[in-house]
Amino acid sequence: MNAVQKILGVLREKLKKSGTVGFAAVIVIFGIALLLLPGGGDDKKAQEEPAPEAQPEDVPFSLEETERRIAGALSQIEGAGRVTVLLSLRSGGETFLATDKKYSDRGEGAGREQTEDAVIVGSGGSSEAPVVVKRGYPEYLGALVVAEGAGDPEVRLRLLGAVTSLTGLGAGRVEVSPMRRTGAG
Numbered sequence: 534m535n536a537v538q539k540i541l542g543v544l545r546e547k548l549k550k551s552g553t554v555g556f557a558a559v560i561v562i563f564g565i566a567l568l569l570l571p572g573g574g575d576d577k578k579a580q581e582e583p584a585p586e587a588q589p590e591d592v593p594f595s596l597e598e599t600e601r602r603i604a605g606a607l608s609q610i611e612g613a614g615r616v617t618v619l620l621s622l623r624s625g626g627e628t629f630l631a632t633d634k635k636y637s638d639r640g641e642g643a644g645r646e647q648t649e650d651a652v653i654v655g656s657g658g659s660s661e662a663p664v665v666v667k668r669g670y671p672e673y674l675g676a677l678v679v680a681e682g683a684g685d686p687e688v689r690l691r692l693l694g695a696v697t698s699l700t701g702l703g704a705g706r707v708e709v710s711p712m713r714r715t716g717a718g
Contacts, residue, residue, distance in 0.1 A: 599671075600619060603620075607695055608680075610688065610692060610695065613680045613682045613688055613691075613692060615712060616678060618676065618677070618678050618696075620676050621674040621676070622673060623672040630663045630664060631663070635648045675706045676702055677707075677710070678696055678708070678710070680709065680710075682711075683711040692709045
């Protein structure tokens with residue numbers, strides 16, 4: 534913030550000394566100075582940072598893996614103990630591929646025939662992959678959380694809050710229940 538304040542101070546002085554012609558020059562210099570500030574126009578840092586590894590593009594959505602990851606995170610909540618998570622889906626994570634549409638005439642009066650093929654790209658070697666245009670995220674229908682510590686209302690509330698945050702489900706679509714005790718008792 535200090536660098537911006539210094540630049541603004543210099544600009545104020547220049548504006549007082551210069552006329553209308555100098556005003557345009559000062560604006561241009563100010564724009565260049567903003568681009569040189571950290572985070573202002575330096576795209577190298579954004580390009581060098583790897584993308585988050587939450588769900589890599591080449592790994593399809595796995596309901597079982599998602600349930601396992603959520604259960605692992607929930608079991609870290611104090612008092613939760615062992616946790617099992619079951620999720621039901623309204624729709625799965627769909628993948629939309631780039632397609633190439635081709636039209637051909639069927640003959641006189643028969644109309645046109647349309648074929649649609651996925652666009653495939655190679656990586657220079659023998660491997661080829663379809664071009665992914667968009668990945669749709671799954672839409673959850675409901676969730677069941679069974680936890681050792683869910684008998685404690687405070688733990689149950691924390692588990693409920695975590696699951697609603699992770700899935701986007703309303704509290705009425707998430708059931709949190711205590712785990713059955715095993716062994717002699």
